[in-house]
């Protein structure tokens with residue numbers, strides 16, 4: 024069996040999807056009686072056109088090779104925001120049935136306390152890992168969870184046999200720092216234990232991959248198939264990167280996002296993932312034409328996109344390590360890969376940085392072009408995020424045809440501009456209701 028599936032939106036009703044695809048895509052497995060392994064790889068805020076196989080200039084050879092051997096889906100829809108997509112993926116149910124009618128952090132006043140808006144993956148629904156475990160699968164998870172922090176809601180309580188999970192929606196890649204004064208420290212679990220510290224030499228994308236390989240290796244000789252949920256934090260901000268990944272695209276994005284958008288669309292048409300004749304949509308009204316910017320701010324925005332590209336490439340590199348491991352142990356050909364982004368590229372109007380315990384360091388690291396060019400962007404305690412400007416290049420086509428067919432299937436019921444804000448979180452979302460209504464992701 025060599026079925027690999029690569030998508031850039033999300034599975035809606037993932038349980039039914041996986042249950043349908045796995046046996047049908049596995050003739051050799053049916054012949055041998057050996058059931059396929061299932062690997063779901065999720066990129067957090069990964070844009071529609073970021074991957075090379077979808078027209079991106081970002082170098083993603085390992086994911087591109089999966090796409091080449093499999094199927095690319097171009098009409099595949101996520102929920103409009105982060106944890107609701109994840110809840111559908113793992114439960115196969117509508118978000119209002121599974122408790123994530125809206126992302127917890129964005130619960131509007133008229134939603135608070137209402138059924139369907141509990142803000143976590145509710146225990147009234149079964150989960151994909153629970154069912155697979157009952158069917159004889161090993162069930163492993165690494166990376167971002169974002170669907171509940173209490174002991175009865177964490178991955179090990181929802182069907183995962185082993186886990187190394189960031190329970191929050193985002194956080195540092197280097198340590199346990201989080202963004203806001205209301206949530207200054209990230210929460211992690213490992214095999215159901217709440218962690219007080221992270222492993223030595225921790226870097227999220229690398230550590231998640233190491234852990235998953237370790238889980239598979241520990242049980243690989245018992246003959247049972249495995250379900251691996253590789254829920255990467257990357258490329259969600261902050262753009263934290265090892266030093267040797269920070270300067271691989273110096274100056275390449277100084278040309279501005281309009282040029283990147285045009286080039287990506289051209290490649291998408293050549294690849295056949297976008298119909299010929301498709302016109303580039305107007306730039307979002309709140310994003311200025313890059314040619315009106317002074318060279319320095321234009322270069323800073325370019326540097327942010329350089330870092331973002333590094334995040335995607337680094338993720339691809341570590342996914343490649345997992346692929347190589349599965350080939351080495353002879354399981355690659357009996358594994359279904361499903362790859363997608365949870366909600367498309369982030370586009371929040373965040374010019375300012377969050378307040379928080381490391382605010383001073385963050386601001387010091389981001390205030391000048393000289394700092395950016397000195398690698399400050401990717402290091403611990405520095406919070407680089409592109410916001411609307413650079414990331415509009417990776418926006419999925421819903422931006423290109425807002426209100427048109429590309430928007431079909433998106434559930435916008437959760438996209439209310441009113442948001443619950445914690446103290447010390449003044450910059451989140453830019454406070455722009457009009458923008459919040461059209462932003463199709465968030466977390």
Ligand SMILES: [Ca+2]
Pocket residue numbers: 067068104105106365366464465466
């Ligand atoms: Ca997300």
